[in-house]
Protein backbone atom coordinates (compact mmCIF):
# COMPACT_ATOMS: atom_id res chain seq x y z
CA UNK A 275 0.00 0.00 0.00
CA UNK A 276 2.76 2.40 1.01
CA UNK A 277 4.51 1.74 -2.27
CA UNK A 278 1.32 2.37 -4.24
CA UNK A 279 0.85 5.65 -2.43
CA UNK A 280 4.43 6.60 -3.18
CA UNK A 281 3.89 5.87 -6.86
CA UNK A 282 0.74 8.00 -6.84
CA UNK A 283 2.46 10.93 -5.13
CA UNK A 284 5.36 10.71 -7.53
CA UNK A 285 2.99 10.61 -10.48
CA UNK A 286 1.57 13.90 -9.30
CA UNK A 287 5.08 15.20 -8.80
CA UNK A 288 5.85 14.11 -12.35
CA UNK A 289 3.02 16.16 -13.74
CA UNK A 290 4.05 19.12 -11.66
CA UNK A 291 6.93 19.72 -14.10
CA UNK A 292 5.02 22.22 -16.18
CA UNK A 293 6.56 23.21 -19.46
CA UNK A 294 7.03 26.81 -18.38
CA UNK A 295 8.78 25.69 -15.22
CA UNK A 296 11.50 23.61 -16.86
CA UNK A 297 14.68 24.63 -15.11
CA UNK A 298 17.88 23.22 -16.61
CA UNK A 299 19.67 23.69 -13.27
CA UNK A 300 17.36 21.12 -11.71
CA UNK A 301 17.37 18.76 -14.67
CA UNK A 302 19.90 16.01 -15.41
CA UNK A 303 19.35 14.14 -18.64
CA UNK A 304 20.25 10.51 -19.13
CA UNK A 305 19.78 7.57 -21.46
CA UNK A 306 16.33 5.98 -21.18
CA UNK A 307 16.74 2.90 -23.40
CA UNK A 308 14.56 4.42 -26.10
CA UNK A 309 14.65 1.61 -28.66
CA UNK A 310 12.44 -1.49 -28.50
CA UNK A 311 13.77 -5.02 -28.76
CA UNK A 312 12.10 -5.31 -32.17
CA UNK A 313 14.33 -2.54 -33.52
CA UNK A 314 17.49 -4.04 -32.07
CA UNK A 315 16.64 -7.37 -33.64
CA UNK A 316 15.76 -5.87 -37.04
CA UNK A 317 19.05 -3.96 -37.15
CA UNK A 318 21.03 -6.93 -35.84
CA UNK A 319 24.32 -5.07 -35.71
CA UNK A 320 25.73 -2.43 -33.40
CA UNK A 321 23.28 0.41 -32.97
CA UNK A 322 21.75 2.66 -30.30
CA UNK A 323 23.66 2.58 -27.03
CA UNK A 324 26.53 0.74 -28.72
CA UNK A 325 24.60 -2.52 -28.41
CA UNK A 326 24.78 -5.40 -30.88
CA UNK A 327 21.16 -5.69 -31.92
CA UNK A 328 21.35 -9.44 -32.23
CA UNK A 329 22.96 -10.01 -28.80
CA UNK A 330 21.16 -12.74 -26.89
CA UNK A 331 21.03 -10.56 -23.79
CA UNK A 332 19.19 -7.52 -25.17
CA UNK A 333 15.81 -8.66 -23.79
CA UNK A 334 17.28 -9.39 -20.36
CA UNK A 335 19.00 -6.04 -20.37
CA UNK A 336 15.74 -4.21 -21.20
CA UNK A 337 13.99 -6.13 -18.40
CA UNK A 338 16.76 -5.12 -16.03
CA UNK A 339 16.58 -1.54 -17.26
CA UNK A 340 12.81 -1.35 -16.72
CA UNK A 341 12.98 -2.57 -13.16
CA UNK A 342 16.37 -1.56 -11.75
CA UNK A 343 17.77 1.45 -13.60
CA UNK A 344 15.46 4.18 -12.16
CA UNK A 345 16.75 3.55 -8.63
CA UNK A 346 20.32 3.94 -9.86
CA UNK A 347 19.39 7.11 -11.73
CA UNK A 348 17.88 8.55 -8.57
CA UNK A 349 21.01 7.72 -6.63
CA UNK A 350 23.09 9.57 -9.24
CA UNK A 351 20.73 12.54 -9.38
CA UNK A 352 19.73 11.86 -13.00
CA UNK A 353 16.08 12.81 -13.39
CA UNK A 354 15.01 13.22 -17.03
CA UNK A 355 14.98 10.93 -20.06
CA UNK A 356 13.01 9.76 -23.05
CA UNK A 357 12.22 6.08 -23.26
CA UNK A 358 10.92 3.62 -25.80
CA UNK A 359 7.29 3.85 -26.74
CA UNK A 360 6.76 4.13 -30.50
CA UNK A 361 9.39 3.38 -33.12
CA UNK A 362 7.20 3.59 -36.22
CA UNK A 363 6.30 -0.08 -36.63
CA UNK A 364 2.58 0.31 -35.99
CA UNK A 365 0.80 0.13 -32.66
CA UNK A 366 -0.46 -3.43 -33.22
CA UNK A 367 3.15 -4.59 -32.97
CA UNK A 368 4.46 -2.07 -30.49
CA UNK A 369 1.64 -2.46 -27.97
CA UNK A 370 3.01 -5.88 -26.99
CA UNK A 371 5.83 -4.07 -25.18
CA UNK A 372 3.52 -1.46 -23.66
CA UNK A 373 3.03 -3.18 -20.25
CA UNK A 374 6.83 -3.21 -19.82
CA UNK A 375 7.08 0.41 -20.91
CA UNK A 376 4.39 1.43 -18.42
CA UNK A 377 6.19 -0.44 -15.67
CA UNK A 378 9.34 1.48 -16.50
CA UNK A 379 7.50 4.83 -16.48
CA UNK A 380 5.95 3.99 -13.09
CA UNK A 381 9.38 3.03 -11.78
CA UNK A 382 10.81 6.28 -13.08
CA UNK A 383 8.14 8.32 -11.33
CA UNK A 384 8.62 6.37 -8.12
CA UNK A 385 12.25 7.47 -8.21
CA UNK A 386 11.68 11.09 -9.19
CA UNK A 387 12.65 10.58 -12.83
CA UNK A 388 10.59 12.30 -15.55
CA UNK A 389 9.96 10.25 -18.67
CA UNK A 390 9.06 11.51 -22.14
CA UNK A 391 7.62 9.09 -24.67
CA UNK A 392 9.90 8.47 -27.63
CA UNK A 393 7.79 8.88 -30.76
CA UNK A 394 9.59 8.37 -34.04
CA UNK A 395 8.51 11.05 -36.47
CA UNK A 396 10.51 10.12 -39.51
CA UNK A 397 10.27 6.38 -39.97
CA UNK A 398 7.82 3.79 -41.20
CA UNK A 399 8.60 0.07 -41.19
CA UNK A 400 6.30 -0.95 -44.07
CA UNK A 401 7.34 -4.61 -44.00
CA UNK A 402 5.78 -4.83 -40.52
CA UNK A 403 3.20 -2.06 -40.51
CA UNK A 404 1.58 -3.31 -43.72
CA UNK A 405 -0.27 -5.98 -41.67
CA UNK A 406 -2.00 -3.23 -39.74
CA UNK A 407 -2.25 -0.58 -42.47
CA UNK A 408 -2.63 -2.35 -45.81
CA UNK A 409 -2.08 0.84 -47.81
CA UNK A 410 0.99 1.92 -45.81
CA UNK A 411 2.81 2.58 -49.09
CA UNK A 412 0.59 5.61 -49.61
CA UNK A 413 1.92 7.17 -46.39
CA UNK A 414 5.50 7.15 -47.62
CA UNK A 415 7.55 10.05 -48.92
CA UNK A 416 8.72 9.42 -52.48
CA UNK A 417 11.53 10.80 -54.60
CA UNK A 418 11.26 12.30 -58.09
CA UNK A 419 11.02 8.79 -59.58
CA UNK A 420 8.20 7.80 -57.23
CA UNK A 421 10.44 5.53 -55.15
CA UNK A 422 10.04 5.49 -51.37
CA UNK A 423 12.69 7.57 -49.60
CA UNK A 424 14.56 5.43 -47.10
CA UNK A 425 15.57 6.89 -43.75
CA UNK A 426 19.26 6.27 -44.33
CA UNK A 427 20.77 4.24 -47.10
CA UNK A 428 21.97 1.44 -44.80
CA UNK A 429 18.51 1.05 -43.24
CA UNK A 430 16.82 0.19 -46.52
CA UNK A 431 13.83 -1.26 -44.61
CA UNK A 432 12.99 2.06 -42.91
CA UNK A 433 11.13 4.46 -45.16
CA UNK A 434 10.10 7.99 -44.30
CA UNK A 435 6.56 9.35 -44.10
CA UNK A 436 5.17 12.18 -46.19
CA UNK A 437 4.37 14.91 -43.68
CA UNK A 438 1.41 15.99 -45.81
CA UNK A 439 -0.27 12.61 -45.38
CA UNK A 440 -3.36 13.31 -43.23
CA UNK A 441 -3.84 9.64 -42.28
CA UNK A 442 -0.27 9.44 -40.97
CA UNK A 443 -0.73 12.63 -38.94
CA UNK A 444 -3.96 11.36 -37.38
CA UNK A 445 -2.27 8.07 -36.56
CA UNK A 446 0.62 9.89 -34.89
CA UNK A 447 -1.79 11.99 -32.82
CA UNK A 448 -3.54 8.84 -31.62
CA UNK A 449 -0.14 7.41 -30.63
CA UNK A 450 0.49 10.57 -28.56
CA UNK A 451 -2.93 10.20 -26.93
CA UNK A 452 -2.10 6.65 -25.85
CA UNK A 453 1.27 7.75 -24.43
CA UNK A 454 -0.28 10.48 -22.31
CA UNK A 455 -3.64 8.93 -21.44
CA UNK A 456 -2.56 5.33 -20.77
CA UNK A 457 1.22 5.47 -20.49
CA UNK A 458 1.53 8.10 -17.78
CA UNK A 459 4.33 9.87 -19.64
CA UNK A 460 5.32 13.44 -18.78
CA UNK A 461 5.37 14.43 -22.42
CA UNK A 462 6.41 13.46 -25.93
CA UNK A 463 9.83 13.50 -27.59
CA UNK A 464 9.61 13.30 -31.38
CA UNK A 465 12.78 11.84 -32.76
CA UNK A 466 14.22 12.84 -36.14
CA UNK A 467 11.95 15.85 -36.32
CA UNK A 468 12.57 16.73 -39.94
CA UNK A 469 11.01 15.82 -43.24
CA UNK A 470 12.05 14.13 -46.45
CA UNK A 471 11.94 16.06 -49.74
CA UNK A 472 8.82 14.30 -50.94
CA UNK A 473 7.48 14.56 -54.51
CA UNK A 474 4.18 12.70 -54.07
CA UNK A 475 0.94 14.03 -55.67
CA UNK A 476 -0.21 15.32 -52.25
CA UNK A 477 2.94 17.39 -51.91
CA UNK A 478 2.79 18.60 -55.52
CA UNK A 479 -0.77 19.82 -54.91
CA UNK A 480 0.15 21.54 -51.64
CA UNK A 481 3.20 23.17 -53.25
CA UNK A 482 1.08 24.35 -56.18
CA UNK A 483 -1.38 25.96 -53.76
CA UNK A 484 1.50 27.60 -51.95
CA UNK A 485 2.95 28.98 -55.19
CA UNK A 486 -0.45 30.32 -56.21
CA UNK A 487 -0.70 32.19 -52.90
CA UNK A 488 2.59 34.08 -53.34
CA UNK A 489 2.58 37.78 -54.15
CA UNK A 490 4.75 39.45 -56.83
CA UNK A 491 5.08 36.28 -58.90
CA UNK A 492 5.93 38.04 -62.12
CA UNK A 493 8.69 40.09 -60.48
CA UNK A 494 10.17 37.15 -58.57
CA UNK A 495 9.68 34.22 -60.91
CA UNK A 496 9.33 36.00 -64.26
CA UNK A 497 5.78 34.69 -64.74
CA UNK A 498 2.42 35.38 -63.16
CA UNK A 499 1.11 31.90 -63.95
CA UNK A 500 3.08 29.24 -62.05
CA UNK A 501 0.55 26.44 -62.57
CA UNK A 502 3.02 24.49 -64.69
CA UNK A 503 5.75 24.60 -61.99
CA UNK A 504 6.38 21.72 -59.66
CA UNK A 505 8.66 20.64 -56.81
CA UNK A 506 12.34 20.98 -57.80
CA UNK A 507 13.43 17.45 -58.63
CA UNK A 508 17.10 18.09 -58.06
CA UNK A 509 18.63 19.97 -55.25
CA UNK A 510 22.16 20.22 -54.01
CA UNK A 511 23.03 20.33 -50.39
CA UNK A 512 23.71 23.71 -48.96
CA UNK A 513 27.42 23.18 -48.44
CA UNK A 514 27.96 22.82 -52.14
CA UNK A 515 25.21 25.01 -53.52
CA UNK A 516 26.55 28.37 -52.37
CA UNK A 517 23.93 31.09 -52.58
CA UNK A 518 20.38 29.90 -53.11
CA UNK A 519 18.89 32.37 -55.55
CA UNK A 520 16.66 30.28 -57.79
CA UNK A 521 13.17 31.47 -56.80
CA UNK A 522 11.53 28.06 -57.11
CA UNK A 523 14.16 26.52 -54.83
CA UNK A 524 13.58 29.30 -52.29
CA UNK A 525 9.81 28.84 -52.49
CA UNK A 526 10.27 25.09 -52.01
CA UNK A 527 12.40 25.66 -48.90
CA UNK A 528 9.85 28.12 -47.50
CA UNK A 529 6.95 25.77 -48.22
CA UNK A 530 8.72 22.77 -46.66
CA UNK A 531 9.91 24.55 -43.52
CA UNK A 532 6.51 26.16 -43.03
CA UNK A 533 4.79 22.78 -43.52
CA UNK A 534 6.94 21.18 -40.82
CA UNK A 535 6.40 24.05 -38.39
CA UNK A 536 2.65 23.92 -38.97
CA UNK A 537 2.66 20.15 -38.43
CA UNK A 538 4.40 20.67 -35.10
CA UNK A 539 1.98 23.39 -34.08
CA UNK A 540 -0.91 20.96 -34.78
CA UNK A 541 0.83 18.15 -32.88
CA UNK A 542 1.41 20.53 -29.99
CA UNK A 543 -2.24 21.59 -29.92
CA UNK A 544 -3.28 17.94 -29.88
CA UNK A 545 -0.85 16.96 -27.11
CA UNK A 546 -1.91 19.90 -24.94
CA UNK A 547 -5.57 19.01 -25.51
CA UNK A 548 -4.87 15.57 -24.02
CA UNK A 549 -2.75 16.90 -21.16
CA UNK A 550 -2.10 20.65 -20.91
CA UNK A 551 0.95 19.98 -18.74
CA UNK A 552 2.63 17.55 -21.12
CA UNK A 553 6.06 18.58 -22.37
CA UNK A 554 6.37 18.83 -26.15
CA UNK A 555 9.90 18.20 -27.32
CA UNK A 556 11.65 17.12 -30.47
CA UNK A 557 15.05 16.11 -31.67
CA UNK A 558 15.57 18.56 -34.49
CA UNK A 559 19.37 18.22 -34.57
CA UNK A 560 21.50 21.37 -34.64
CA UNK A 561 20.51 25.00 -35.21
CA UNK A 562 23.45 25.90 -37.37
CA UNK A 563 23.38 22.88 -39.62
CA UNK A 564 23.88 24.43 -43.03
CA UNK A 565 21.62 21.83 -44.66
CA UNK A 566 18.57 22.41 -42.49
CA UNK A 567 16.63 24.25 -45.18
CA UNK A 568 17.42 22.10 -48.17
CA UNK A 569 17.81 18.56 -46.90
CA UNK A 570 15.77 18.50 -43.72
CA UNK A 571 13.21 21.20 -44.41
CA UNK A 572 13.60 22.74 -40.97
CA UNK A 573 13.50 26.34 -39.90
CA UNK A 574 14.44 25.63 -36.31
CA UNK A 575 13.87 29.14 -34.98
CA UNK A 576 10.29 29.05 -36.23
CA UNK A 577 9.74 25.46 -35.13
CA UNK A 578 10.79 26.29 -31.58
CA UNK A 579 7.43 28.05 -31.20
CA UNK A 580 5.87 24.58 -31.05
CA UNK A 581 8.32 23.10 -28.55
CA UNK A 582 8.76 23.34 -24.79
CA UNK A 583 12.15 21.66 -24.90
CA UNK A 584 14.57 21.06 -27.73
CA UNK A 585 16.64 17.94 -28.08
CA UNK A 586 19.58 18.93 -30.25
CA UNK A 587 21.42 15.77 -31.21
CA UNK A 588 24.88 16.41 -32.62
CA UNK A 589 28.41 15.13 -32.84
CA UNK A 590 30.10 18.08 -31.15
CA UNK A 591 31.80 16.57 -28.13
CA UNK A 592 33.67 19.50 -26.56
CA UNK A 593 37.39 19.50 -27.15
CA UNK A 594 40.27 20.91 -29.12
CA UNK A 595 42.44 19.18 -31.69
CA UNK A 596 45.21 20.77 -33.73
CA UNK A 597 43.96 24.17 -32.62
CA UNK A 598 40.42 23.55 -33.88
CA UNK A 599 37.77 23.80 -31.21
CA UNK A 600 34.66 21.65 -31.20
CA UNK A 601 31.91 22.98 -29.00
CA UNK A 602 28.16 23.15 -28.56
CA UNK A 603 28.31 26.90 -27.90
CA UNK A 604 26.27 27.73 -31.00
CA UNK A 605 23.26 25.54 -30.23
CA UNK A 606 23.36 26.25 -26.50
CA UNK A 607 23.46 30.02 -26.97
CA UNK A 608 20.83 30.02 -29.70
CA UNK A 609 18.41 28.08 -27.46
CA UNK A 610 19.21 30.39 -24.56
CA UNK A 611 18.48 33.46 -26.64
CA UNK A 612 15.19 31.88 -27.73
CA UNK A 613 14.47 31.21 -24.03
CA UNK A 614 13.97 27.48 -24.57
CA UNK A 615 15.72 24.73 -22.63
CA UNK A 616 17.90 22.46 -24.71
CA UNK A 617 19.37 19.02 -24.28
CA UNK A 618 22.33 19.18 -26.64
CA UNK A 619 22.77 15.41 -26.91
CA UNK A 620 26.23 14.62 -28.11
CA UNK A 621 26.50 11.27 -29.87
CA UNK A 622 30.28 11.22 -29.60
CA UNK A 623 29.89 10.45 -25.89
CA UNK A 624 29.40 6.83 -26.88
CA UNK A 625 33.07 6.54 -27.79
CA UNK A 626 34.87 8.65 -25.24
CA UNK A 627 38.65 8.36 -25.18
CA UNK A 628 40.47 7.75 -21.88
CA UNK A 629 41.50 11.41 -21.98
CA UNK A 630 37.88 12.52 -22.40
CA UNK A 631 36.85 10.14 -19.62
CA UNK A 632 39.47 11.80 -17.39
CA UNK A 633 37.73 15.13 -17.96
CA UNK A 634 34.28 13.61 -17.92
CA UNK A 635 32.60 16.70 -16.45
CA UNK A 636 33.69 19.00 -19.31
CA UNK A 637 30.44 18.62 -21.34
CA UNK A 638 28.33 18.90 -18.20
CA UNK A 639 30.05 22.16 -17.32
CA UNK A 640 29.53 23.32 -20.90
CA UNK A 641 25.80 22.62 -20.55
CA UNK A 642 25.70 24.34 -17.18
CA UNK A 643 27.58 27.43 -18.28
CA UNK A 644 25.50 28.13 -21.38
CA UNK A 645 22.07 27.22 -20.00
CA UNK A 646 21.65 23.68 -21.38
CA UNK A 647 20.49 20.62 -19.46
CA UNK A 648 23.54 18.78 -18.02
CA UNK A 649 23.59 15.33 -19.53
CA UNK A 650 25.25 11.99 -18.87
CA UNK A 651 23.87 9.41 -21.28
CA UNK A 652 26.51 6.77 -20.81
CA UNK A 653 26.98 6.12 -17.10
CA UNK A 654 24.40 3.32 -17.30
CA UNK A 655 25.39 2.00 -20.74
CA UNK A 656 25.05 -1.77 -20.61
CA UNK A 657 28.14 -3.87 -20.19
CA UNK A 658 27.76 -7.41 -21.51
CA UNK A 659 28.23 -8.99 -18.09
CA UNK A 660 25.67 -10.31 -15.60
CA UNK A 661 24.05 -7.30 -13.93
CA UNK A 662 24.81 -5.08 -16.97
CA UNK A 663 26.35 -2.29 -14.89
CA UNK A 664 29.88 -1.14 -15.64
CA UNK A 665 30.86 -0.87 -11.97
CA UNK A 666 34.25 0.64 -12.68
CA UNK A 667 32.70 3.46 -14.68
CA UNK A 668 29.91 3.92 -12.16
CA UNK A 669 32.34 4.13 -9.23
CA UNK A 670 34.53 6.56 -11.13
CA UNK A 671 31.70 8.88 -12.15
CA UNK A 672 29.52 8.69 -9.04
CA UNK A 673 31.66 11.02 -6.87
CA UNK A 674 32.20 13.40 -9.80
CA UNK A 675 28.49 13.62 -10.54
CA UNK A 676 27.80 14.06 -6.87
CA UNK A 677 30.28 16.92 -6.53
CA UNK A 678 28.90 18.49 -9.73
CA UNK A 679 25.34 18.33 -8.39
CA UNK A 680 26.43 19.73 -5.05
CA UNK A 681 28.31 22.54 -6.77
CA UNK A 682 25.24 23.50 -8.81
CA UNK A 683 22.97 23.41 -5.77
CA UNK A 684 25.27 25.53 -3.64
CA UNK A 685 26.00 28.04 -6.41
CA UNK A 686 22.70 28.40 -8.24
CA UNK A 687 22.80 32.17 -8.33
CA UNK A 688 26.00 32.03 -10.37
CA UNK A 689 23.87 30.60 -13.18
CA UNK A 690 20.54 32.34 -12.64
CA UNK A 691 21.74 35.94 -12.77
CA UNK A 692 21.11 37.69 -16.10
CA UNK A 693 23.45 36.84 -18.94
CA UNK A 694 25.89 39.63 -19.74
CA UNK A 695 26.31 39.55 -23.53
CA UNK A 696 27.06 43.13 -24.61
CA UNK A 697 28.00 42.05 -28.15
CA UNK A 698 25.17 40.65 -30.26
CA UNK A 699 25.49 38.91 -33.61
CA UNK A 700 22.52 39.55 -35.85
CA UNK A 701 20.86 36.30 -36.95
CA UNK A 702 18.20 36.92 -39.63
CA UNK A 703 16.91 33.36 -39.40
CA UNK A 704 14.89 33.27 -42.62
CA UNK A 705 17.55 34.89 -44.81
CA UNK A 706 20.20 32.52 -43.39
CA UNK A 707 18.46 29.63 -45.15
CA UNK A 708 19.50 31.02 -48.55
CA UNK A 709 23.07 32.15 -48.01
CA UNK A 710 26.14 30.03 -47.51
CA UNK A 711 28.30 33.13 -47.48
CA UNK A 712 26.31 34.63 -44.58
CA UNK A 713 26.55 31.35 -42.67
CA UNK A 714 30.32 31.31 -43.09
CA UNK A 715 30.83 34.94 -42.08
CA UNK A 716 28.67 34.43 -39.01
CA UNK A 717 30.59 31.26 -38.18
CA UNK A 718 33.84 33.24 -38.30
CA UNK A 719 32.50 35.99 -36.04
CA UNK A 720 31.23 33.43 -33.52
CA UNK A 721 34.60 31.72 -33.52
CA UNK A 722 36.57 34.94 -33.05
CA UNK A 723 34.42 36.29 -30.22
CA UNK A 724 34.47 32.93 -28.42
CA UNK A 725 38.23 32.55 -28.75
CA UNK A 726 38.92 36.12 -27.67
CA UNK A 727 36.62 35.92 -24.63
CA UNK A 728 34.19 38.63 -25.75
CA UNK A 729 30.82 37.79 -24.14
CA UNK A 730 28.37 37.50 -27.03
CA UNK A 731 24.87 36.38 -27.84
CA UNK A 732 22.57 36.29 -30.84
CA UNK A 733 20.14 38.95 -31.93
CA UNK A 734 17.57 36.69 -33.54
CA UNK A 735 15.50 38.35 -36.18
CA UNK A 736 12.42 36.83 -37.74
CA UNK A 737 10.38 38.13 -40.67
CA UNK A 738 7.53 38.99 -38.33
CA UNK A 739 9.69 40.59 -35.66
CA UNK A 740 12.90 42.24 -36.97
CA UNK A 741 14.42 42.33 -33.46
CA UNK A 742 14.06 43.58 -29.93
CA UNK A 743 17.48 44.56 -28.64
CA UNK A 744 18.07 42.70 -25.35
CA UNK A 745 18.90 44.76 -22.31
CA UNK A 746 22.63 45.20 -21.82
CA UNK A 747 23.43 45.14 -25.55
CA UNK A 748 26.20 47.59 -26.44
CA UNK A 749 27.35 46.49 -29.89
CA UNK A 750 25.44 44.86 -32.73
CA UNK A 751 27.60 43.04 -35.27
CA UNK A 752 26.29 42.34 -38.77
CA UNK A 753 28.92 39.90 -40.02
CA UNK A 754 28.72 39.59 -43.79
CA UNK A 755 24.96 39.01 -43.78
CA UNK A 756 24.15 39.59 -47.43
CA UNK A 757 20.38 39.46 -47.19
CA UNK A 758 18.42 41.77 -44.93
CA UNK A 759 14.80 42.84 -45.01
CA UNK A 760 13.78 46.53 -45.15
CA UNK A 761 12.55 46.17 -41.55
CA UNK A 762 15.93 44.80 -40.45
CA UNK A 763 17.76 47.63 -42.24
CA UNK A 764 15.47 50.17 -40.57
CA UNK A 765 15.99 48.51 -37.16
CA UNK A 766 19.78 48.69 -37.52
CA UNK A 767 19.65 52.31 -38.73
CA UNK A 768 17.45 53.27 -35.76
CA UNK A 769 19.88 51.56 -33.37
CA UNK A 770 22.82 53.43 -34.89
CA UNK A 771 21.05 56.80 -35.06
CA UNK A 772 20.26 56.50 -31.35
CA UNK A 773 23.95 56.08 -30.58
CA UNK A 774 24.13 52.26 -30.47
CA UNK A 775 27.48 50.79 -31.47
CA UNK A 776 27.37 48.91 -34.76
CA UNK A 777 29.83 46.90 -36.84
CA UNK A 778 28.89 45.96 -40.40
CA UNK A 779 31.21 43.79 -42.47
CA UNK A 780 31.32 42.46 -46.01
CA UNK A 781 28.42 42.95 -48.37
CA UNK A 782 25.83 43.00 -45.57
CA UNK A 783 22.48 44.32 -46.71
CA UNK A 784 23.34 44.38 -50.42
CA UNK A 785 20.66 41.74 -51.08
CA UNK A 786 16.95 41.60 -50.27
CA UNK A 787 15.32 38.82 -48.17
CA UNK A 788 15.27 36.57 -51.26
CA UNK A 789 18.97 37.10 -51.86
CA UNK A 790 18.34 39.44 -54.82
CA UNK A 791 20.87 42.22 -55.34
CA UNK A 792 19.97 45.87 -54.92
CA UNK A 793 21.61 48.43 -57.18
CA UNK A 794 22.55 50.50 -54.15
CA UNK A 795 23.04 48.95 -50.73
CA UNK A 796 20.15 50.34 -48.63
CA UNK A 797 21.92 49.54 -45.36
CA UNK A 798 24.92 51.69 -46.22
CA UNK A 799 22.60 54.49 -47.33
CA UNK A 800 20.65 54.28 -44.08
CA UNK A 801 23.81 54.30 -41.97
CA UNK A 802 25.39 57.39 -43.54
CA UNK A 803 26.72 59.67 -40.84
CA UNK A 804 25.72 57.33 -38.00
CA UNK A 805 27.99 57.70 -34.97
CA UNK A 806 29.79 54.71 -33.37
CA UNK A 807 29.48 52.70 -36.57
CA UNK A 808 32.30 50.79 -38.21
CA UNK A 809 31.93 49.62 -41.79
CA UNK A 810 34.47 47.11 -43.09
CA UNK A 811 34.24 45.93 -46.68
CA UNK A 812 35.71 42.50 -46.05
CA UNK A 813 33.91 40.04 -43.78
CA UNK A 814 35.83 37.72 -41.46
CA UNK A 815 36.32 34.16 -42.66
CA UNK A 816 37.59 30.92 -41.22
CA UNK A 817 38.52 27.92 -43.25
CA UNK A 818 36.97 25.44 -43.08
CA UNK A 819 33.63 26.71 -41.80
CA UNK A 820 31.58 23.54 -41.88
CA UNK A 821 28.65 23.35 -39.52
CA UNK A 822 26.54 20.26 -39.56
CA UNK A 823 26.19 16.95 -37.80
CA UNK A 824 29.94 17.22 -37.25
CA UNK A 825 31.40 20.70 -37.00
CA UNK A 826 34.77 21.52 -38.50
CA UNK A 827 35.71 25.13 -37.89
CA UNK A 828 39.20 26.41 -38.59
CA UNK A 829 41.37 28.78 -36.63
CA UNK A 830 40.85 32.47 -37.56
CA UNK A 831 43.87 33.42 -39.69
CA UNK A 832 44.74 36.68 -37.94
CA UNK A 833 43.31 35.60 -34.59
CA UNK A 834 40.34 37.83 -35.27
CA UNK A 835 42.44 40.95 -34.96
CA UNK A 836 40.30 43.07 -37.26
CA UNK A 837 37.06 42.38 -35.43
CA UNK A 838 38.72 43.22 -32.12
CA UNK A 839 39.99 46.48 -33.63
CA UNK A 840 36.49 47.26 -34.91
CA UNK A 841 35.09 46.71 -31.44
CA UNK A 842 37.66 49.04 -30.00
CA UNK A 843 36.90 51.64 -32.64
CA UNK A 844 33.23 51.73 -31.66
CA UNK A 845 34.36 52.63 -28.17
CA UNK A 846 33.42 49.27 -26.68
CA UNK A 847 35.34 48.24 -23.56
CA UNK A 848 34.85 45.24 -21.32
CA UNK A 849 34.26 46.13 -17.65
CA UNK A 850 37.14 43.82 -16.66
CA UNK A 851 40.56 42.86 -17.97
CA UNK A 852 41.85 39.40 -18.83
CA UNK A 853 45.46 38.41 -19.31
CA UNK A 854 47.07 35.13 -20.40
CA UNK A 855 43.76 33.55 -21.42
CA UNK A 856 44.36 30.87 -24.08
CA UNK A 857 42.09 30.85 -27.14
CA UNK A 858 40.81 27.39 -26.17
CA UNK A 859 39.10 28.94 -23.16
CA UNK A 860 35.53 30.18 -23.56
CA UNK A 861 34.02 32.82 -21.31
CA UNK A 862 30.43 33.33 -20.28
CA UNK A 863 29.46 36.18 -17.99
CA UNK A 864 26.54 36.86 -15.68
CA UNK A 865 25.68 40.23 -14.21
CA UNK A 866 24.95 40.19 -10.50
CA UNK A 867 23.91 42.90 -8.08
CA UNK A 868 27.51 43.19 -6.87
CA UNK A 869 29.28 42.97 -10.21
CA UNK A 870 29.95 40.08 -12.57
CA UNK A 871 30.54 36.34 -12.47
CA UNK A 872 33.00 35.12 -15.09
CA UNK A 873 32.65 31.47 -16.06
CA UNK A 874 35.60 29.90 -17.87
CA UNK A 875 35.59 26.60 -19.78
CA UNK A 876 38.78 25.04 -21.08
CA UNK A 877 38.30 23.09 -24.33
CA UNK A 878 41.80 21.67 -23.95
CA UNK A 879 41.54 20.25 -20.43
CA UNK A 880 44.68 18.14 -20.81
CA UNK A 881 46.50 21.45 -20.60
CA UNK A 882 45.43 23.17 -17.38
CA UNK A 883 45.09 26.94 -17.55
CA UNK A 884 47.77 28.60 -15.45
CA UNK A 885 48.56 32.26 -14.91
CA UNK A 886 45.18 33.60 -16.09
CA UNK A 887 44.67 37.05 -14.64
CA UNK A 888 41.34 38.78 -14.10
CA UNK A 889 41.66 42.46 -13.21
CA UNK A 890 45.31 41.82 -12.43
CA UNK A 891 44.64 39.00 -9.97
CA UNK A 892 45.86 35.51 -10.77
CA UNK A 893 43.18 32.83 -11.01
CA UNK A 894 43.97 29.43 -9.47
CA UNK A 895 44.93 26.87 -12.17
CA UNK A 896 42.03 24.82 -13.55
CA UNK A 897 41.57 22.00 -16.05
CA UNK A 898 37.92 22.07 -17.13
CA UNK A 899 36.03 24.90 -15.51
CA UNK A 900 36.30 27.69 -13.00
CA UNK A 901 34.50 30.87 -12.11
CA UNK A 902 35.61 34.26 -10.82
CA UNK A 903 33.43 36.84 -9.10
CA UNK A 904 34.35 40.47 -9.55
CA UNK A 905 32.84 43.51 -7.95
CA UNK A 906 31.75 46.48 -10.05
CA UNK A 907 33.85 48.70 -7.79
CA UNK A 908 37.09 46.84 -8.39
Ligand SMILES: [Zn+2]
Pocket residue numbers: 414415416436437438439472473474475476477478
Ligand atom coordinates in the same frame (compact mmCIF):
# COMPACT_ATOMS: atom_id res chain seq x y z
ZN1 LIG B 1 4.44 13.88 -50.03
